[in-house]
Amino acid sequence: MANPAKKTVFAPWDDTNEKPLITFEGVTKKFGSFVAIDDLNLQIYTREFFALLGPSGCGKTTLMRMLAGFETPTQGRITLAGQDIGPVPPNKRPVNMMFQSYALFPHLTVWDNIAFGLRRSDMPRDQIPARVEEMLRLTRMEKFAQRKPHQISGGQRQRVALARSLAKAPKLLLLDEPLGALDKKLRHDTQFELMDIQEKTGTTFVIVTHDQEEAMTVASRVAVMNQGKVVQVSTPDRIYETPATAYVADFIGEVNLVEGVASPNPAGGYAIAWAEGQAPIVSACDKSIAQGARVSFAIRPEKVRITPDRPEGAQNAMQGKVHDIAYLGNISTYHVLLPTGQIIKAQTANSRRVENREFTWEDDVWLSFTDTAGVVLTE
Amino acid sequence: MQLRRTFLILVPYLWMLLFFLVPFFIVMKISLSQVALAIPPYTPTLDITQGWDGLVKFFSQLSFSNFQFLTTDDLYWRAYVSSLEIATVATAITLLVGYPIAYGMASAPDEWRPTLMMLVILPFWTSFLIRIYAWMGILGREGFVNSTLEWLGIIHEPLTILNTNWAVFIGIVYGYLPFMILPIYAALDKLDVSLTESAQDLGCTQIKAFWLITVPLSRPGVVAGCFLVFIPALGEYVIPSLLGGSGTLMIGKVLWEEFSSNRDWPVASAVAVVLLLILVVPIILFQRNQQRQQEAEQ
Ligand SMILES: Nc1ncnc2c1ncn2[C@@H]1O[C@H](COP(=O)(O)OP(=O)(O)O)[C@@H](O)[C@H]1O
Ligand SMILES: [Mg+2]
Numbered sequence: 083m084a085n086p087a088k089k090t091v092f093a094p095w096d097d098t099n100e101k102p103l104i105t106f107e108g109v110t111k112k113f114g115s116f117v118a119i120d121d122l123n124l125q126i127y128t129r130e131f132f133a134l135l136g137p138s139g140c141g142k143t144t145l146m147r148m149l150a151g152f153e154t155p156t157q158g159r160i161t162l163a164g165q166d167i168g169p170v171p172p173n174k175r176p177v178n179m180m181f182q183s184y185a186l187f188p189h190l191t192v193w194d195n196i197a198f199g200l201r202r203s204d205m206p207r208d209q210i211p212a213r214v215e216e217m218l219r220l221t222r223m224e225k226f227a228q229r230k231p232h233q234i235s236g237g238q239r240q241r242v243a244l245a246r247s248l249a250k251a252p253k254l255l256l257l258d259e260p261l262g263a264l265d266k267k268l269r270h271d272t273q274f275e276l277m278d279i280q281e282k283t284g285t286t287f288v289i290v291t292h293d294q295e296e297a298m299t300v301a302s303r304v305a306v307m308n309q310g311k312v313v314q315v316s317t318p319d320r321i322y323e324t325p326a327t328a329y330v331a332d333f334i335g336e337v338n339l340v341e342g343v344a345s346p347n348p349a350g351g352y353a354i355a356w357a358e359g360q361a362p363i364v365s366a367c368d369k370s371i372a373q374g375a376r377v378s379f380a381i382r383p384e385k386v387r388i389t390p391d392r393p394e395g396a397q398n399a400m401q402g403k404v405h406d407i408a409y410l411g412n413i414s415t416y417h418v419l420l421p422t423g424q425i426i427k428a429q430t431a432n433s434r435r436v437e438n439r440e441f442t443w444e445d446d447v448w449l450s451f452t453d454t455a456g457v458v459l460t461e
Numbered sequence: 462m463q464l465r466r467t468f469l470i471l472v473p474y475l476w477m478l479l480f481f482l483v484p485f486f487i488v489m490k491i492s493l494s495q496v497a498l499a500i501p502p503y504t505p506t507l508d509i510t511q512g513w514d515g516l517v518k519f520f521s522q523l524s525f526s527n528f529q530f531l532t533t534d535d536l537y538w539r540a541y542v543s544s545l546e547i548a549t550v551a552t553a554i555t556l557l558v559g560y561p562i563a564y565g566m567a568s569a570p571d572e573w574r575p576t577l578m579m580l581v582i583l584p585f586w587t588s589f590l591i592r593i594y595a596w597m598g599i600l601g602r603e604g605f606v607n608s609t610l611e612w613l614g615i616i617h618e619p620l621t622i623l624n625t626n627w628a629v630f631i632g633i634v635y636g637y638l639p640f641m642i643l644p645i646y647a648a649l650d651k652l653d654v655s656l657t658e659s660a661q662d663l664g665c666t667q668i669k670a671f672w673l674i675t676v677p678l679s680r681p682g683v684v685a686g687c688f689l690v691f692i693p694a695l696g697e698y699v700i701p702s703l704l705g706g707s708g709t710l711m712i713g714k715v716l717w718e719e720f721s722s723n724r725d726w727p728v729a730s731a732v733a734v735v736l737l738l739i740l741v742v743p744i745i746l747f748q749r750n751q752q753r754q755q756e757a758e759q
Binding site: 151178181198199203232246 | 663
C-alpha cells in the first residue's frame with residue numbers, strides 16, 4: 083500500500099518492438115460471388131481482449147471461423163505467432179472456439195465435455211482430472227460436474243462452454259457472441275467474469291459481439307466492422323471520443339451529426355458552416371482538411387450543455403425548443419429542435435427529482451459546447 | 462372438455478381393440494382348436510344357442526396340443542431360428558447400406574433434400590409384390606445381373622443368386638431400406654453441425670469426430686431403424702417365397718404352407734401365436750427406445 087507499483091499501461095499495439103500474435107494480411111473471403119470479408123488487415127497482440135463489433139451479417143463469424151480453421155481465405159494470409167496457419171487443420175491449431183450455440187455435447191456430462199479436448203491432446207491421462215477440476219473451479223461449476231447439458235441453465239451452459247474451450251490452454255480463444263443468449267443482468271455479471279478469467283489465464287481473447295456496450299466494457303481494443311471491412315481499430319475510449327468515420331460515431335453510442343462545409347481558422351481549427359443564418363461551429367480539430375470540404379461534425383449528447391439562457395463566453399451556442407424528453411432514470415436526453423429543423427440531443431444527469439426538472443416541453447433553451455467537445459469527420 | 466379428451470383417448474383404443482385384439486383372440490382360439498373336415502376347418506365352434514352347457518363343452522375341447530406338436534417336429538424351431546438369423550443378418554446389412562445414405566442426405570445442400578427424400582420414398586408408390594417380382598428378373602440366371610457381369614467378362618458361367626439366401630438378403634435390404642434410412646436421417650438432421658465442428662476444434666480429426674459425436678447422437682435413429690426392419694423381416698413371407706430357394710427356411714413360409722397346402726388352420730395359428738410372442742420382446746424394446754428418445758428431447 084505504501085509504495086504502490088507503478089502501473090504500466092497495457093498497449094502492445096503502440097510498441098514497435100512488439101510482434102503481433104495474429105496478423106491478417108489482405109484477407110478476402112468470398113462465398114460464391116458474395117464478398118464476406120474484403121481485403122482485411124488486422125493485428126492482434128498477445129494477452130489482448132480484442133472485440134469485433136459490427137451489425138449482423140458484417141462478417142464477424144466468418145472472420146472467427148477463418149481463425150479456427152473452418153473457412154480458408156480466398157485471398158491473403160493469416161499468421162499465428164509468425165506462422166502461416168492457412169494449411170493447418172482446425173484440430174491442429176492452438177486455437178479454441180466457443181461457439182455461438184455453445185455446441186456442448188448433449189450425450190456427455192459437464193465433466194466429460196470439459197475433458198473432451200484434453201483426452202485428444204498429449205496430456206498424460208492422470209493429469210486430466212486435475213485440469214478438469216481446475217476449469218470447474220474457475221467457472222464455479224464444481225457442483226454440476228455430473229449433470230448433462232440439458233440439466234443445467236443457459237448461464238451455466240455458457241460457463242461449461244467457456245471451461246471446455248479454455249481447458250487446453252489455447253494461445254487464442256475465440257468467443258462468438260458468448261453472452262448473446264443471456265439476459266441483461268447475467269450478461270453484465272458475466273462480462274466482468276470473462277475479464278477476470280482472461281486476466282487470470284493470460285489467454286488472448288477475441289470476442290465477437292453486436293452489442294457496443296459489451297465491446298466497450300470488456301475489450302482492450304475494438305475493431306468496428308462494416309460489410310466485410312474493418313472501419314476502425316482502437317481502444318474503447320478512442321473509438322468513442324475520436325471515431326474515424328460517421329459510421330463508427332453513429333454505431334457506438336448516441337451522437338449528433340451535423341453536416342457542413344469546413345474552412346480552416348487562421349488561429350487553428352476549423353469553422354464549419356452548417357446552416358444559413360447560424361454562426362459556424364468552431365472546432366479545434368488538428369486533422370488537415372481542405373478548404374471547402376464537406377464534413378460531418380459529430381458530438382455526443384452528454385457533451386452538449388443545455389441552459390435556459392445563453393451561457394457567457396461559450397465557443398458554440400445555438401438556440402432551440404425542447405421537442406422531446408427521454409427520461410432514463412439516471413439521465414435525461416433532451417431532443418432540441420433548432421430553427422433550421424434539425425434536432426440536437428443533449429444529455430444531463432438527473433440530479434433533481436423529475437417534478438423539479440428545469441426544462442419541459444416547448445421551453446426555449448440554449449445549447450452550448452466547447453471547441454474540443456466534438457470531432458470533424460470527413461467520411 | 463373432459464368428454465372430448467376421453468373421446469380422443471377412446472378412439473385409438475377402440476381401433477386397437479377392433480383391429481388387433483379381436484383378430485388376435487380369434488387366432489389364439491383357433492390355435493387351441495383341432496383340425497376338422499368342415500367349414501371352417503376346425504372344431505370346436507362356439508354355439509351360443511346351447512347356453513351354459515355349450516360354453517362348458519366348448520372350453521373343455523380347447524387344448525394346447527398344437528403347441529406341443531410344434532415342439533415335436535424340429536422343422537418349426539429350425540424355421541424360427543433360421544428366421545431370426547436371416548432377419549438379424551439382413552438388418553445388419555440394411556444398416557450398413559442405410560446409414561451412409563442417410564448421412565449423405567443429411568449433409569446434402571438444403572435445396573436437394575426434398576428430392577433425395579422423394580427418391581427414398583418413391584418405391585412405395587408401386588406394389589411391394591411387383592417390386593419383389595422385378596428382382597426375380599434381375600437376379601435370375603438370364604437376368605440383368607448375370608448378363609451384365611458376363612458382358613463385362615467378369616464371369617463365364619451365370620451365377621446362381623436367385624433361390625438362395627443371398628437373394629433373400631437382397632430382397633429384404635431393398636424392400637426395407639427406407640425404414641432404415643428415414644429414422645436415421647431424422648436423427649442426423651437434428652444434429653447441429655457446430656457439434657462436430659467443436660469436436661474438431663478440440664482436437665478430433667473428422668473421422669474421430671464422426672465416431673465420438675455423430676454416431677452416439679444418431680443412436681436413437683439407428684435403433685428405431687433396426688427394429689423397423691427386423692420386426693417385419695422376421696415374419697417375412699413374400700420375399701423368401703419368391704426369391705428364396707428350397708433351402709430357405711423362414712417361419713412366414715412355414716405358416717403359409719400349414720395354412721394353405723396342409724389346410725391345418727390350428728397349427729398355422731399356433732405358429733403365428735409363437736411368432737407374435739417372439740416379436741413381443743423386440744417390440745417392447747422398440748417402444749422403450751422411442752419413449753426414452755422423447756424424454757431426452759424434452
Ligand atoms: N457458408 C456460407 N455460404 C454463403 N454465405 C455465407 C456463408 N457463411 C456466411 N455467409 C454470408 O456472409 C455474411 C457474413 O456472415 P457472418 O460472418 O456470419 O456475419 P456475422 O457473424 O457478422 O453476423 C452474411 O451475409 C452471410 O450470409
Ligand atoms: Mg455471427
